[in-house]
Amino acid sequence: MIEQILGGLSGAVSSAGAQGIAGGAGAATGGAASPFSGMFKSMIDQTSALDAKATQAVSGLLSGQGVEIHDAMMATQKADMAFELALQVRNKAVGAYQQMMGMQF
Amino acid sequence: MQVATATSDALGKYLDLASDQMKLTAANMANVDTPGYKTQGFDFAQEFSRALNGSASAETAPGVLDVDGLTARPDGNNVSMDREGIQLAKAQLEFRTGVALLKSEYSRVMSAIHADSK
Amino acid sequence: MNLFGVMDISASGLKAERVRAEVVAANMANAETTRTAEGGPYKRQQVVFQAMGSDGFAASLLGNGLGGGAGLSSGSGLGASGFGMSSGTVAGGVAVAGVLSDQSAPLERYDPQHPDAGPDGYVAYPDINPLTEMVDLMGATRSYGLNATAVQAEKGMITSSLEILK
Numbered sequence: 001m002i003e004q005i006l007g008g009l010s011g012a013v014s015s016a017g018a019q020g021i022a023g024g025a026g027a028a029t030g031g032a033a034s035p036f037s038g039m040f041k042s043m044i045d046q047t048s049a050l051d052a053k054a055t056q057a058v059s060g061l062l063s064g065q066g067v068e069i070h071d072a073m074m075a076t077q078k079a080d081m082a083f084e085l086a087l088q089v090r091n092k093a094v095g096a097y098q099q100m101m102g103m104q105f
Numbered sequence: 106m107q108v109a110t111a112t113s114d115a116l117g118k119y120l121d122l123a124s125d126q127m128k129l130t131a132a133n134m135a136n137v138d139t140p141g142y143k144t145q146g147f148d149f150a151q152e153f154s155r156a157l158n159g160s161a162s163a164e165t166a167p168g169v170l171d172v173d174g175l176t177a178r179p180d181g182n183n184v185s186m187d188r189e190g191i192q193l194a195k196a197q198l199e200f201r202t203g204v205a206l207l208k209s210e211y212s213r214v215m216s217a218i219h220a221d222s223k
Numbered sequence: 224m225n226l227f228g229v230m231d232i233s234a235s236g237l238k239a240e241r242v243r244a245e246v247v248a249a250n251m252a253n254a255e256t257t258r259t260a261e262g263g264p265y266k267r268q269q270v271v272f273q274a275m276g277s278d279g280f281a282a283s284l285l286g287n288g289l290g291g292g293a294g295l296s297s298g299s300g301l302g303a304s305g306f307g308m309s310s311g312t313v314a315g316g317v318a319v320a321g322v323l324s325d326q327s328a329p330l331e332r333y334d335p336q337h338p339d340a341g342p343d344g345y346v347a348y349p350d351i352n353p354l355t356e357m358v359d360l361m362g363a364t365r366s367y368g369l370n371a372t373a374v375q376a377e378k379g380m381i382t383s384s385l386e387i388l389k
């Protein structure tokens with residue numbers, strides 16, 4: 001699933017405004033300038049949602065409210081992975097942009 | 106985008122059940138000398154398949170029943186030390202297995218994320 | 224209740240078995256005591272155990288409403304959970320309901336020379352059989368060891384759950 005997204009991402013960047021980005025990117029927000037920015041925004045939203053869940057789980061564990069330890073660990077790990085994924089997508093996008101900007105005509 | 110695979114969700118439920126098993130075993134062990142206490146347990150395989158087939162939001166506690174087939178001592182207590190010892194070892198190993206599999210699942214996803222980094 | 228709370232359950236078992244061993248030790252030490260503060264011979268003591276939180280035991284133990292896979296907690300835990308030994312009850316654990324004195328008749332031995340002899344020359348001794356007490360002590364020791372093993376297993380599980388983040 002991640003390979004799909006990365007493949008779709010490089011396809012989208014190489015042909016600007018490409019349609020039909022593969023992967024479970026979720027719906028682009030209404031009025032998004034391009035499918036890519038919509039996908040990226042939904043990625044950010046999901047990352048922050050997972051991060052909020054992880055914070056809640058960890059604080060529940062620490063305050064002694066009976067949250068399972070492995071649940072807090074898994075929530076933290078998922079948030080980390082989502083963040084890493086978003087980070088890598090951003091790095092690739094920025095790198096591709098710079099590559100395009102560096103092209104001579 | 107989703108970072109959780111079906112396997113990691115199933116493993117999460119597996120870990121939940123293994124730790125529930127441990128809780129019940131600890132309670133049975135603490136009450137090994139309590140008069141009239143009946144051993145509590147649940148069917149692991151059935152609860153696991155129920156958790157897998159159910160929707161992700163169905164987070165009901167497993168059905169805990171009195172365990173059958175145990176002989177009661179004169180004071181009414183039917184906790185068997187041997188059975189509880191085995192359950193303890195099983196729950197511990199199941200938990201460790203789940204954690205190891207979960208770790209490998211997450212590291213697989215992470216290496217996919219970092220596939221192109223130099 | 225999470226795995227930290229489960230250690231409270233095993234701790235309640237350890238505490239109860241230790242009280243039982245102490246009572247047995249007191250019985251054995253006072254097996255020949257003919258004179259006590261209340262008058263009369265020492266009365267054999269016996270512990271009574273009681274399971275805590277039996278009503279809705281499963282529900283409180285397995286912490287429904289505290290979230291499962293997502294690890295979200297919607298409310299505060301039931302009873303004592305999390306860190307620290309609670310002084311109150313731990314659902315699923317065991318408590319010493321009381322230490323009762325044995326009300327059966329004392330053992331009478333004929334010894335008119337004894338300072339505690341009654342007018343008929345009989346001295347009242349506590350009816351404590353050392354073999355019974357030894358068997359009780361062995362049972363307490365074994366149960367104590369069982370609960371200590373459970374604590375080790377719980378520690379192992381918590382430690383292995385830390386591996387998820389490594």
